[in-house]
Amino acid sequence: xxxxxxxxxxxxxxxxxxxxxxxxxxxxxxxxxxxxxxxxxxxxxxxxxxxxxxxxxxxxxxxxxxxxxxxxxxxxxxxxxxxxxxxxxxxxxxxxxxxxxxxxxxxxxxxxxxxxxxxxxxxxxxxxxxxxxxxxxxxxxxxxxxxxxxxxxxxxxxxxxxxxxxxxxxxxxxxxxxxxxxxxxxxxxxxxxxxxxxxxxxxxxxxxxxxxxxxxxxxxxxxxxxxxxxxxxxxxxxxxxxxxxxxxxxxxxxxxxxxxxxxxxxxxxxxxxxxxxxxxxxxxxxxxxxxxxxxx
Numbered sequence: 513x514x515x516x517x518x519x520x521x522x523x524x525x526x527x528x529x530x531x532x533x534x535x536x537x538x539x540x541x542x543x544x545x546x547x548x549x550x551x552x553x554x555x556x557x558x559x560x561x562x563x564x565x566x567x568x569x570x571x572x573x574x575x576x577x578x579x580x581x582x583x584x585x586x587x588x589x590x591x592x593x594x595x596x597x598x599x600x601x602x603x604x605x606x607x608x609x610x611x612x613x614x615x616x617x618x619x620x621x622x623x624x625x626x627x628x629x630x631x632x633x634x635x636x637x638x639x640x641x642x643x644x645x646x647x648x649x650x651x652x653x654x655x656x657x658x659x660x661x662x663x664x665x666x667x668x669x670x671x672x673x674x675x676x677x678x679x680x681x682x683x684x685x686x687x688x689x690x691x692x693x694x695x696x697x698x699x700x701x702x703x704x705x706x707x708x709x710x711x712x713x714x715x716x717x718x719x720x721x722x723x724x725x726x727x728x729x730x731x732x733x734x735x736x737x738x739x740x741x742x743x744x745x746x747x748x749x750x751x752x753x754x755x756x757x758x759x760x761x762x763x764x765x766x767x768x769x770x771x772x773x774x775x776x777x778x779x780x781x782x783x784x785x786x787x788x789x790x791x792x793x794x795x796x797x798x799x800x801x802x803x804x805x806x807x808x
Contacts, residue, residue: 547586549616554596555589555606558629562650563637565607570642574608583609586618588636590629597621600629601636627658638678645709646699649692652685690716695723707737714742718749725759735763 565571577584587602599606602619609617624632634655638648655674671682671689678685691702691709693716702712707730715723726745730737744762748754784793 547618547620549618550589550597551616552606552610552614555587555602555617555619556592556596556598557603558599558633560650560654561603561633562647562654563603563640563643564647565603567607567611571604571608571611574604575611578605578608578612578614582614583617586620588632589619589621590624591621598629600624600633627661630654630658635677644703645688645691645712646703649688649694649699652688653692656685656689687713692716695720695727697727698723708739710739711737711742714739714746717746718754722749722754722759725756726763729760729763733764737763741765 583605585605587605588600589597589602590600592598597619599619602617606617634651637643638651643651652674656671659674671685673682675682675685687709690713691699694702694712698707698712698715701707702709707715715726718726722745726737729735741762745754745759748758748762780793784796788796
């Protein structure tokens with residue numbers, strides 16, 4: 513069956529309005545929307561969708577729910593230039609429907625602009641608990657760009673406003689946007705906690721070639737990177753003086769050994785009167801160590 517035939521045969525379902533389900537800004541938009549049951553083959557992934565859709569334990573729960581009750585909350589989609597519909601919200605519901613053996617899924621269809629669709633797509637996913645740093649970085653970047661486009665018409669939106677929607681500060685949002693400039697290889701290292709988030713942010717200020725230098729040295733020497741080292745790379749990179757030999761020198765320099773001494777209270781308390789508190793004990797220890805140092 514052709515895509516156009518499937519579209520015409522998609523059965524309209526009498527459900528609650530978009531206002532009832534999601535809220536709406538204008539009565540005009542409310543009157544234009546429709547909820548239809550669309551063949552899964554006509555539902556296409558959002559362009560550059562930054563969020564993973566994986567067959568994990570949560571997907572198994574989604575699948576079982578759809579088998580029993582169907583898709584309780586319709587997805588959101590918009591007509592697609594090449595035919596069918598582009599999913600804005602509901603990628604996981606579509607996958608769950610496929611796994612549950614369903615052929616169709618209910619969606620709310622509206623003619624969103626690219627910027628409107630991007631913002632809704634990000635907002636409908638950004639508060640999930642299992643989002644990787646790379647997903648959040650790409651999502652924040654996409655939303656920020658979309659908001660900048662809208663801001664040129666309506667006064668602009670700030671990083672703080674973007675973060676407020678996800679319960680994060682504008683400074684954190686800015687760091688994630690910087691992180692989105694990392695190469696895919698580095699984003700994977702951040703996702704897998706092979707390098708820290710702040711180290712990743714520092715490295716994001718390097719050019720693609722400089723990032724590749726860092727990656728090669730890390731793999732070649734099997735070393736880790738500290739915030740001090742990543743800070744040096746960022747500083748030299750911004751000055752335009754970072755070279756491959758300099759990267760090698762910074763990443764292979766001897767890291768100072770951390771000295772950490774823990775004295776258990778039950779072992780040391782036997783040497784002090786019972787009425788001595790922790791401050792008294794600490795004061796005596798420092799005094800004795802100072803005397804020992806002067807005698808050495």
